[in-house]
Amino acid sequence: MLLYLKLLGGFKMLLRYILLFGYLIFFNVSIYASSLIIKDAYINPTPNGAKNGVAFMKIFNNSPEDIVITNLKSNISRKTELHTHNMLNGIMRMHKLSRLTIKKKSIVELKSMSYHIMFIGLKKSLKKEDIVKLKLILSSKEEIDIKIPVKSIKHKHKKHNKHISH
Numbered sequence: 001m002l003l004y005l006k007l008l009g010g011f012k013m014l015l016r017y018i019l020l021f022g023y024l025i026f027f028n029v030s031i032y033a034s035s036l037i038i039k040d041a042y043i044n045p046t047p048n049g050a051k052n053g054v055a056f057m058k059i060f061n062n063s064p065e066d067i068v069i070t071n072l073k074s075n076i077s078r079k080t081e082l083h084t085h086n087m088l089n090g091i092m093r094m095h096k097l098s099r100l101t102i103k104k105k106s107i108v109e110l111k112s113m114s115y116h117i118m119f120i121g122l123k124k125s126l127k128k129e130d131i132v133k134l135k136l137i138l139s140s141k142e143e144i145d146i147k148i149p150v151k152s153i154k155h156k157h158k159k160h161n162k163h164i165s166h
């Protein structure tokens with residue numbers, strides 16, 4: 001009887017540890033998930049045969065430390081890269097970024113003619129209402145999975161065309 005009670009006590013202790021451990025994991029995950037908040041993410045639909053696609057979004061870092069995105073992964077394209085635009089000899093060009101820092105308590109907006117995510121070598125065209133899975137890989141090796149809807153958002157084309165031509 002005594003042995004049984006001892007075993008039961010040990011079992012209860014073990015159970016308590018398991019619960020505590022599970023709680024800690026859950027707690028860490030929820031803190032982490034709220035440190036980067038992705039808002040208004042979308043990908044423009046692409047015409048048949050298009051080679052590349054582009055994603056835009058707002059990334060808010062709600063944590064007390066800077067967060068650096070170092071890599072992206074998706075299975076819709078051969079490569080998935082972070083890009084930005086720069087004016088070079090009067091011509092707007094885009095180029096690849098190896099990292100994107102989102103400073104603590106601030107927002108980086110991925111938008112037309114600025115930062116964007118580029119899907120290079122699309123395996124199929126992106127149609128309205130498709131959902132694209134994207135993995136953001138951070139310098140801390142942590143990974144954030146997001147889902148981006150494909151939808152058409154009208155840009156102010158006139159303004160942009162003017163911008164390109166001067």
Ligand SMILES: [Cu+2]
Pocket residue numbers: 083084094095116117118
């Ligand atoms: Cu690009």
